[in-house]
Amino acid sequence: MKKTTFKNWPLFATLALLSQTIGGTIGPTIAFADEITHPQEVTIHYDVSKLYEVDGTFSDGSTLSERTTSLYAEYNGAKQTVFCIEPGVSIPTEVTHGYQKNPLPSMSDKAKLVSVLWEKAGTDIDTNMVAQKMIWEEVNGYKLHSIKRLGGASVDIKSIEGKINKAIEEYQKKPSFHNTTVKTILGQSTTLIDKNELNLSEFDKVVQNTANIDYRVIGNQLVLTPNSNSKSGTLTLKKSAGTGTPVAYKKAGLQTVMAGALDKPNTYAIKIDVETKGSLKIKKIDKESGDIVPETVFHLDFGKALPSKDVTTDKDGISILDGIPHGTKVTITEKSVPDPYMIDTTPMAATIKAGETISMTSKNMRQKGQILLEKTGVETGTDLWNDNYSLAGNTFAIRKDSPAGEIVQEITTDEKGRAETPKELANALELGTYYVTETKSSNGFVNTFKPTKVELKYANQTVALVTSNVKGQNQEITGETTLTKEDKDTGNESQGKAEFKGAEYTLFTAKDGQAVKWSEAFKTELVKGTKASDETVTLALDEKNQVAVKHLAINEYFWQETKAPEGYTLDETKYPVSIKKVDNNEKNAVITRDVTAKEQVIRFGFDFFKFAGSADGTAETGFNDLSFKVSPLEGTNEITGAEDKATTACNEQLGFDGYGKFENLPYGDYLLEEIEAPEGFQKITPLEIRSTFKENKDDYAKSEYVFTITEEGQKQPIKMVTVPYEKLTNNEFSVSLNRLMLYDLPEKEDSLTSLATWKDGNKKLNTLDFTELVDKLRYNLHEIKEDWYVVAQAIDVEATKAAQEKDEKAKPVVIAETTATLANKEKTGTWKILHKLTAEQVLDKSIVLFNYVYENKVAFEAGNEPVAKDASLNNQAQTVNCTIERHVSIQTKAHLEDGSQTFTHGDVMDMFDDVSVTHDVLDGSKEAFETILYALLPDGTNKEIWKSGKIEHEVNDKEFTKTVLAEKVDTGKYPEGTKFTFTEINYEKDGNVNGKHNEDLKEKSQTLTPKEVPTIPSTPKQPETPAVPSNSQESSPTVKTFPQTGEKNSNVLLLVGFILIFSTAGYYFWNRRN
Known part of the structure; x- marks a missing residue:
């Protein structure tokens, strides 16, 4: 036999595996027994060693006694039991070939059943012989009553025959649901249970399946499952085991035998009704309340199974559609909804099941509303001035129908000033009229928001949430502050020569101590005073001694003096200004904070001793009970806070008489006078005590206060005390001028005192623009006359001292001399003498003035002694200097x-x-x-x-x-x-x-x-002409080239030249070689 080769065996194997898999998913596989097919020619066998003796009667009643044994046919090595149906005809040999198949003669069905089913009772030879007995009785009419083994025991015919009959009976049983009608539903399985408890798998062959239904067997259960091609019909199944056509094997002259088969197998049938269609029910309700929603239109899309269509819910909110094929997938989409509902565009999907009503419920939300609120500052918008302001925390009430209506919701703004009612539909506002009212304003603001009406109206069925925007503003809280400057002792009146004018105050933030700037976001505004700085809020006092600003942001501030006026100390006190929110009331949008600065005037004092000397100057003593007073000079107010008189007394601590003291005098100019001198003594020359402020224009803090004590009528002070401005504070405000020693001189006639200064009144000369000396000569002469002769000399101090170091008797070095005849109207008085000197005479010199008074010019010329003189080289009152720095x-x-x-x-x-x-x-x-x-x-x-x-x-x-x-x-x-x-x-x-x-x-x-030397290339080359536009700012570099006679370069001529040069050179060297 030729072996066939499959080229597509992988495909065949895959299909086979797939078929096996699909078959396995349907249910347990029913094992189908092969039907019996008899061959055309067989060999009959029997075994003479296994003979049985049978006794009975023939069909005519005559006695039957024979020997027999079991027969079997063989074909290609396979053996099958056969039965004798022609008894009395012999088969002479144990093996007989050539038996041919022939149609079986008509016989009873039982004979056929016995020929197949006997093996159910047993496969031994005894059972086979009883089965032969039963076939003879059915076919030949024999009645056997004894079967014995040859030389052996009898066979229990009754028992074995009972088993065979039982097997036939069992074979012929049918399920309890045979010939019943079963209703099935497409998509569902129906299970039939055999109450007879048969092994239904023996009914393994389909006779007919007009219902085209799938089935499977599990023990005594038949499971029916309709498929998409199923319909009402009949399912008939049979037992295939042992089925076939029984035949007779014959050979001429020999016994005919029967090969068994069941040509009428056991079957059962059921009628099947298949339900293949189902229904769809759609219900529409309110998602929140559960109320029905009629008049809702749905669009049904069945794909390719059915044409699409629209359905509308009835008054009960329901729409039903019947007769839809099983398995049909339908997409349900809302097409329209009634007011106030919003359409739900989310499709619903359903799969129709035969025999069922698929219910779909669509729940719609009512269209809702949302209020979106944005809160900003009137001035700042959302860019707030500092952390004391916030857009978070504004609280709003949403009221129904009116500004005083029911509060349905409350919202609070976030840090961006935004607030909104819930947008989740379950919590959103119902459509209608609302009023937004503010119940609390946020930090830094007062409530200036007016109730705002909001209408939430139905938009259309596609909108889920209607929104309405509300914008509102609140007024920022600002502050205003006024500082008033007062004297701590006298209130709004300054003391001494001090004045409030010129004081400057700066506003600082308390947290960081930084000066507030005009450029701050809140734009502070000037109210009172004058700007002293364009950068910081630094103000000079106005005429009412006040400074004030407004439009300050909420914060903690303080005023502090940054520039003290003349006569007052720098006040280091920080005057706090707290700008805080009071409440939400619009009336409190501006917070006013006023402060008063109590200023400390600069005060000074000094003590003194009063002495009187003897006429010859050999003794002096302190005088008690002498009175002195200080009086304000022009420009200085009356003395406040101090005594203007002092009386000398004994200072026990120092052990001296004549001690006196003035203290706490307000900054100013005063005249110190002796009220009455002791008898026989002159009063002191009144002393001018002056207070001066020397401002440093470059750095005010480096300014100074200078206190001088000068004899009346003189410019050169006898005492000077300098105090830095920055050291005088409201805690350190008192200046001590230390101690004065005051002397009362005896009354003496014909005496001179003088005070020399340069023309500008100073002791030092710093410029040669003027070189005149002025001498104020004070005299006390014994008589009044008109021809006093005065000789005044300008003496070079250093030159004189140098000469006298060499010679004690050396005369003073006179620079210049001035003479004059003068008169006196009283015995005491002052003459003014002018010395006109040159630059050469004064430059780099110290000059002292000597004065001599003669009775007259004649007395002078006669060499008489002067009546009075003032000629001391060390008299500082008469000494001036000229020191000029040369540049x-x-x-x-x-x-x-x-x-x-x-x-x-x-x-x-x-x-x-x-x-x-x-x-x-x-x-x-x-x-x-x-x-x-x-x-x-x-x-x-x-x-x-x-x-x-x-x-x-x-x-x-x-x-x-x-x-x-x-x-x-x-x-x-x-x-x-x-x-x-x-x-x-x-x-x-x-x-x-x-x-x-x-x-x-x-x-x-x-x-x-x-000069720069241009670079010359070592090997000149013809430059390429660069493509430079005519308007280009760049110029091409100049490059030297070989001289050319034409206006244009000729590369051809240049090449010819080179050729001639090299040809000539070559010819020359060739000749030399030869």
Whole structure:
């Protein structure tokens, strides 16, 4: 037999596996027994060693006694039991070939059943012989009553025959549901249970299945499952085991035998009704209340199974659709809903099941509303001034129908000032009219929000949430503060010479101590006072001694004095200003905070001793019970807070008489006077006590208070106390002028005292613009007359002292002398004498004035002694000084002969330096200057290469100019790139340097620079002409090329030239070689 090869065996194997898998999912596989098929020719066998003796009667009643045994047919090695149906005809040999198949003669069904089912009772030869007996009785009419084994025991015919009959009976039983009608539903399985408890798997062959239904067997259960192709019909099943066509095997002259088979197998049938359609029920309700919603239209989409259609819910909110094929997938989509509901666009899906009503419930929300609120500041919007302001915490009530209506919801703003009612539909607002009212404003604001009406109206069925935006503003709380300055003792009146004007106060934030700025976001506004700074809130007092600002943001502030006025200490007190929210009331949008600054006036004091000396000056003593008073000078108020009189007394602690004291005098100018001198003594010259404020314009804090005590009529103080402004505070406000020693001189005639000053009233001269000396000569003469002769001399103090060190009797060095005839109207008085001196006479000198008074000019010329004199070299009241600081400045310019400052390296040339020396003091002295020329080398070093030597000049003119020449400087001696520069030095008459110029050698006006040399290529090349637009700012570089006679370059001619040159050279060398 040729073996067949399958080219597509993997596909065949896959299909086979798939078929097996599908079959396995249907249910348990029923094992189908093969039907019996008899071959055409067989060999009959029997075994003579297994003979049985049978006794009975033939059909005619005659006695039957024979020997027999079991028969079997063989074909291709397979054996099958056969039965004798022609008894009395022999089969002579144990093995007989050539039996042919023939139709079986008509016989009873039982004979056929016995021929197959006997084996159910047993497969032994005894059972086989009883089965033969039963076939003879059915086919041949024999009646056997005994079957014995040859030479053996009898067979129990009754028992074995009972077993065979029982097997036939069992075989012929049918299920209890045979010939019944069963209702099935597509998509569901129906299970039939056999009450007879048969093994239904034996009914393993389908006779017919007009219902086209799937089934499976589990023991005594039949499970029916309709499929998409099922319909009402009949299912008939049979037992296939042993079925076939029984035949007779014959051979001429020999016994005919029967090969059994069941040609009428046991079957059962059931009628099946299949339900293949179902129904769809849609119900519409309110999602929140559960109320029915009629008039809702749904669109049904059945895909390709059925045409789509629309359905509408009835008054009960229901719509039903019947007759939909099983398994149909339907998509249900809302098409429209009645007011006030919103359409639910979410599709619902259902799969129809046969015999069932699929219920779908759609729940719709009513359209709801949401109020979106945005709260901002009137001035700040959402950009708040500081952390004391917040948009979070505004509380709003949502009221129904009116501003006083029922509160249905409350909302609170977040940090962005936003608040909203719930947007979740379950908690959202029902449509209708509402009023938004503010119940509480947030930090930093008062409630200025007005009730706002909101209408939430139905939009359309596709909108779930209707929103309404509400915007509102609250007024920011601001602060206003006024500071009033007062004297802590006298209120709004200043003391002494002190004044409130000029005081400045700055507003600070308490948290960080930083000054508030005008540029702050809240834009502080000036109310009172004058701006002292364009940057910080620093104010000068107004005429009412007040400063005030408004529009301050909520915060903690303090005022502090940053500039004290003249006469008052700097108040270090911090005057707090607290700007806080009071409540939500609109009336409290501006918080007012006023403060009063109690200022401390500067006070001073001094103590003194009062002495009186003897006439010859050999003794002195302190005087008690002498009264002194201080009186305000012009511009100073009456004394407050201090005593204006003092009486001398004994100071027991020091052990001296004549002690007195003034204290706590307000800052100002006062005159100290002795009320009455002791008898025989002169009163002291009244003393002017003056308080002066010296302001430092660059740094006010570096200003000073100067207290001076000066004899009346004089400018030079006898005492001066300086106190830094910054050291005087409201805690340290008292200045001590220390102690004065006051002397009462005996009354003496013909005496002189004087006070010398420069014309400007000062003791020191700082400029030579004026050099006159003024001497106030105070006299006490014995008589009144008109021809007193006064000789006044200006003495050089240092020169006189130097001369007297060499010779004690040396006369004073007189600079100038002035004489005058003067009269006196009283015995005491003052003459004013003017000394006109030159700059040369006073420059750098200390000068003391000597005064002599003669009876007249004749007495002077006669050499008589003066009536009175004041001629002390150490009299400071008569001494003045002239010390002037000299300043010298030098301006120059270096150049070449043509006036330029550039040269070509290698040139030998003259270099010029134009020098200008300026003096601010023209004293005619002799000075000198010198010019030096340096080479500035490329490596950064320098070298001095020439000096002019000292060139003298006199200081008679303010400016002296001269051009200095450095001849024939060879620039080629120095490296290429070397520059040259001049520097200048000026010398005083004593040789000291008093001026320099270009000391660092870096001044450009003094520097001569080499010209830049253009770079020349070593191998000239014809340049390519760059494509530069006509308006381009760039210029192409200049490159030297071979000389050309034409206006255009000719590359051809150039090539010909090279060829000629090389040809000539080659010819020349070739000739030389030959």
